[in-house]
Amino acid sequence: MEAASGAGSxxxxxxxxxxxxxxxxxxxxxxxxxxxxxxxxDALGGAGADGVLAEYTVFDEASVVRVPAHxxxxxxxxxxxxxxxxxxxLSCFRDIAPGDxxxxxxxxxxxxxxxxxxQLRGARVIITSSSDQKLARARALGAxxxxxxxxxxxxxxxxxxxxxxxxxDYVVDTVGDLKTxxxxxxxxxxxxxxxxxxxxxAEVDLVPFMGKSSRIEAVDVGSREMFEAMNKAxxxxxxxxxxxxxxxxxxxxxxxxYLKEARHFGKLCLRA
Numbered sequence: 001m002e003a004a005s006g007a008g009s010x011x012x013x014x015x016x017x018x019x020x021x022x023x024x025x026x027x028x029x030x031x032x033x034x035x036x037x038x039x040x041x042d043a044l045g046g047a048g049a050d051g052v053l054a055e056y057t058v059f060d061e062a063s064v065v066r067v068p069a070h071x072x073x074x075x076x077x078x079x080x081x082x083x084x085x086x087x088x089x090l091s092c093f094r095d096i097a098p099g100d101x102x103x104x105x106x107x108x109x110x111x112x113x114x115x116x117x118x119q120l121r122g123a124r125v126i127i128t129s130s131s132d133q134k135l136a137r138a139r140a141l142g143a144x145x146x147x148x149x150x151x152x153x154x155x156x157x158x159x160x161x162x163x164x165x166x167x168x169d170y171v172v173d174t175v176g177d178l179k180t181x182x183x184x185x186x187x188x189x190x191x192x193x194x195x196x197x198x199x200x201x202a203e204v205d206l207v208p209f210m211g212k213s214s215r216i217e218a219v220d221v222g223s224r225e226m227f228e229a230m231n232k233a234x235x236x237x238x239x240x241x242x243x244x245x246x247x248x249x250x251x252x253x254x255x256x257x258y259l260k261e262a263r264h265f266g267k268l269c270l271r272a
Contacts, residue, residue: 002052002077002269021067023080025224028063032225043221044080053252055272065227068235078241078267079230081221082109086172087230088222089192090117093170098122101144103159103168103184105175107134109267110194112242114172115141117230120237123170126162128155134265141242156184167212178202178216182209191216242266 025031030039044051067076089110090096102123104111111127115138118125124144129135135146145162149155159168167186174195175181179202181191193216233239244264247255249272259268 002074002081002267021073021076022064023067023076023227024057024059024064025227026080026084026221027223028060030223031062032223035220035223039223040220053270055249063224065224065231068231070235070238071240074243074246074269074271075241077269078109078113078243079234080227082267083113083230083234083241084222084227085194085219086110086113086117088226089114089172089194089219090121091222091226092192092217092219093190096121096123096170099124100169101126101159101163103171104128105171105173105177105181105195106197107131107138107265108174108262109264110174111172112138112141112266115143116239116242117233120233120239126159126168137265156180159184176202178204182212182214182216185212185214187212187214189214193218243269245269246271 024044027040027043043049067079090102093102096102096118098121100123102114102118102125104114104125104127107127107129115125115127119142125142126145126147127135127138127143128147128149129138130148130150132148135148138146147155147158152158156167160166163186167189168184169186169189171181171185171189171191173181173191173193174197176193176196176198178191178193182204185191189212191214242265244266245258246269249270252270255268255270258264
C-alpha cells in the first residue's frame, strides 16, 4: 500500500491527480550498482526508519527521481517499492527471452508489476491465485494462463503441463514457499525470492534443488539506477500501474483490513 503524497510516493504534493513530479527511492543510500550492506541503511518503513504515512516529508535530492509524466499521483506512488522490486526481480533473469515462461505467485502489487514487465520482454506469464475473478483479471492483462492454487495444491504439476513437462524458466516467489517453488522451476531455472508471506522460515528439499541445478536470488527492492531504468520503460510503453482502490488519508484502518483480507488486485493507495 502506498501514499499518494509523502515518502515512497510523489515527493511534492499537488492540488490535482496528474503526475509528472518526483518519487523517493526506498533505500536512500542505494543509488547504483549491485546491492551492498553499506548501501542499504534503513529502508523507508523498515525497522529503523519512518514509513510514508504523512502529509509532508523531506528527502535528500539524490534520493528522488522524476516519474513518468503520464501517471497520476496514485499510479506514481506505487513505483518506489512494488514497481522497483518487480523490476529488480526480473533483472535476476538476465537471459530472459521472448517465449520464456515466467511464473508469478499471487496477484498483489509486485506480482502484477512483474506481469506487466515480463510482457514487455515477450515472456509467457503464468500466474497463481485462489480467486477465479483475479485470475480472469490477470488474463485480461495478458497472462498466458492462471492456476487456482487452492483447487490445485499440486500447482507445480500444472506448471509442468503448461510447459511441456519442462517446468518454468523463471519464478518470482512473493510468498516464501521455496520448496514448492523449486518444484515448479525447470532444470537450470532461476527463482527470484521476494516475499515472506508464509513466515520467516521455509522448508527446502535440497535433493531436487541440487538435481535441477537451480539458482535462487534474494531481492530487496532496488537502487535509484534501477528505478530510473524502469521509469524509462514505463514511459516508452505508456504503461500504467494497476491501482485496485484509493482510500482517503483517514481511512487507513479500512485500507489495512482490505489489504489483510487479500481483497486487492495490484496496489492500494492512500490520498491525503
